[in-house]
Amino acid sequence: MTKEELWQTVLSQLQFKISPANFATWLKNTYVLAKNDGIVTISVPNNFSKEWLENKYHKTILQILRSIDESIRDASYTVERSAPVKKELSPPAPASDQLELQGVSTHRITNLNPRYVFDNFIVGPFNELAHAAAWAVVQNPGTVYNPLFVYGGVGLGKTHLLQATGNQISQEAPEKKIRYISSERFTSEVVTGIRNHTINAFRALYRDVDILIIDDIQFLAGKDKTQEELFHTFNALHEKGKQVIFSSDRPPKAIPSLEERLRSRFEGGMIADISLPDFETRMAILKIKTQERESPISDEICEYIASNIHRNVRELEGALNRIIAFWRLHNREPSLQDIKSMLKSVIHNPNKMVTPKKIIEAVSEFYDIKEKDIVASSRKREIVRPRQVAMYLFRQELKSSFPFIGKKFGGRDHTTAMYAYDRVSKEVQESEMFLDEISLIRQRIYGG
Ligand code: ADP
Ligand code: MG
Numbered sequence: 001m002t003k004e005e006l007w008q009t010v011l012s013q014l015q016f017k018i019s020p021a022n023f024a025t026w027l028k029n030t031y032v033l034a035k036n037d038g039i040v041t042i043s044v045p046n047n048f049s050k051e052w053l054e055n056k057y058h059k060t061i062l063q064i065l066r067s068i069d070e071s072i073r074d075a076s077y078t079v080e081r082s083a084p085v086k087k088e089l090s091p092p093a094p095a096s097d098q099l100e101l102q103g104v105s106t107h108r109i110t111n112l113n114p115r116y117v118f119d120n121f122i123v124g125p126f127n128e129l130a131h132a133a134a135w136a137v138v139q140n141p142g143t144v145y146n147p148l149f150v151y152g153g154v155g156l157g158k159t160h161l162l163q164a165t166g167n168q169i170s171q172e173a174p175e176k177k178i179r180y181i182s183s184e185r186f187t188s189e190v191v192t193g194i195r196n197h198t199i200n201a202f203r204a205l206y207r208d209v210d211i212l213i214i215d216d217i218q219f220l221a222g223k224d225k226t227q228e229e230l231f232h233t234f235n236a237l238h239e240k241g242k243q244v245i246f247s248s249d250r251p252p253k254a255i256p257s258l259e260e261r262l263r264s265r266f267e268g269g270m271i272a273d274i275s276l277p278d279f280e281t282r283m284a285i286l287k288i289k290t291q292e293r294e295s296p297i298s299d300e301i302c303e304y305i306a307s308n309i310h311r312n313v314r315e316l317e318g319a320l321n322r323i324i325a326f327w328r329l330h331n332r333e334p335s336l337q338d339i340k341s342m343l344k345s346v347i348h349n350p351n352k353m354v355t356p357k358k359i360i361e362a363v364s365e366f367y368d369i370k371e372k373d374i375v376a377s378s379r380k381r382e383i384v385r386p387r388q389v390a391m392y393l394f395r396q397e398l399k400s401s402f403p404f405i406g407k408k409f410g411g412r413d414h415t416t417a418m419y420a421y422d423r424v425s426k427e428v429q430e431s432e433m434f435l436d437e438i439s440l441i442r443q444r445i446y447g448g
Contacts, residue, residue: 003032006068007042013064018057026052026132028139033080038073040065043080045139050077110170111180116163120288124281127157130272134165134245141169141176141211141243145270147234151248152274153443155314158247161274162213165245169211176210183219187226194225203229207236213245217266221368222257231262238265254437256368273436276443277313282306285316295324301339308347311446319343354397354445356408362444363390366437377410389441391417392424397445 001009007030015023026049033043042061044050053061054077065072106113123131130150137148150158166178181189193199206212212233220227237244248255251273252266277285286302297320305319322342326334334342364371367386374387387409394400394408395417402414402421409417428435 001069003035006035006040006065007032009068010061010064014057014060017060026057028136033078035072038071040072040075042075042077044077046079050079053077110166110178112163112166112170112178114167116160117167118164120292121157121160121164122281122284122288124277124284126277126281127152127161127274130161130274133270133272134161137243137245138165138168138172141173142241146238146241147244147246147266147269149246149248149252149266149269149271150274151251151271153249153276153312153440155312156274156276157313158249158274159215162215162245162247166211166213177208178211178213179206179209180213180215182215183217183226186214186230187220187223190226190229199229203233206233209237209242211243211245212237215247217246217248218250218255220258221255224259227259227262231259231265234262234265244269250366250440251433251436253433254366254440275439276311279306282309282313282316285313286320289317289320293320293324295320295327297323298333300336301334304336304339305343308343311443315346319346356394356398356400358445359390359393359397362441363393366441366444375409377412388420388424389438391420392428393438393441393445395421397442 011027011030014027029045030049030053031043032040034041042053044053058075062072062075065075118135121131130152133145133148134150136144150161152158163180166180169176170178189202190199193202214230220230234244246266251271252258252263255263283302283306286297286306290297290302301323305316305323309315309319323334323339326338326342360371360374363386364374367382367389369383369386373383374390376383378384391405391409394405395402400408402417405417405421406412406414424438428438
């Protein structure tokens, strides 16, 4: 059996053991470089693949290799290609008082911020699918996942991931025309185009790109003209095999007043979610951020932050910024006591933080309905469901009594509240999509 045949056999078996997204991402462009003394050396295209294969798939790969050839003892992975000069890890030296790094300017044409790269994007269970999908897009723009739709709550890395994807493509294929834009700006360009009769120029610009990245697409809710432009732009690009990437704070199904045809376009590619980072990932993020800032912060402090801030990567960074600021100001490392008082306002004590008001706000904002409608007695379908969700969350998060909930929501009696609670509980168990929806709302309740 030649090396090629060996690897082909491994791949064909691996294919059944891992998800297509991961397979496409991590095993593309891999091959067996050498087989000596029972050690198989596998060439991989980059360090991400190397790490991923080593950490995640090594056992499986080795098992398959051994099942084919008993003399194989081990496998190793190597990045063979003469690696391109590695980009600076840290952002262009921030001025000492400029913690937020807002000064890093975006690229004039692509609109990308060079600070957002894969190198400083931590991957954990909470975002690995989205990361794998983005990486697959980098390697095969316009073909594998088109569009790629990434969704997740505030401050969880959507913008970072989308921009990293753009930056990486631009690095690997500088000839590609890339455009990153927020959906608000996209909307305002449409409006200006219509008003100033320059819509043709707008169309020409957007239909001529190779990679179009639109961030926070949920803001297009209810913007009919913009949705229409986007629909045609998307079709034009898609037909030509150009890559489109979207982000949103919720899945396409949960975006209110979104044209059906656009929704079905969003759903026609790959939908990947980002959920909440686990403790290890939070630690890893803090570590990489302290490295970037060249501010050594003790493990004890990192652990304290990571254990107390769960819901949002942006807040993790915010906490770090405050600690660094303290350090600079007082010229000493803050004690744990200092940290506790510094972070009082960002650290959530869930029991203290949830209030009826917050739940009602979060639910009505999420479903784009008025707060007063949710607590009134309207029986309109678009109100009834969000109301049931709110009732469910009252019970779950506040442990409110059913009579209280019934009264709060339109003066109903406790059976209505119980019914709503049971119904939503049942649906949460049956539909993963719906469970996602609820957890996005929870993120809003606690995050904002
Ligand atoms: P979103 O667009 O989802 O609201 P952002 O992409 O703006 O979130 O992320 C908020 C902050 O957290 C950014 O500074 C970003 O660099 C950082 N961040 C988010 N996710 C990660 C991650 N996985 N690894 C490293 N930094 C992250
Ligand atoms: Mg964002």
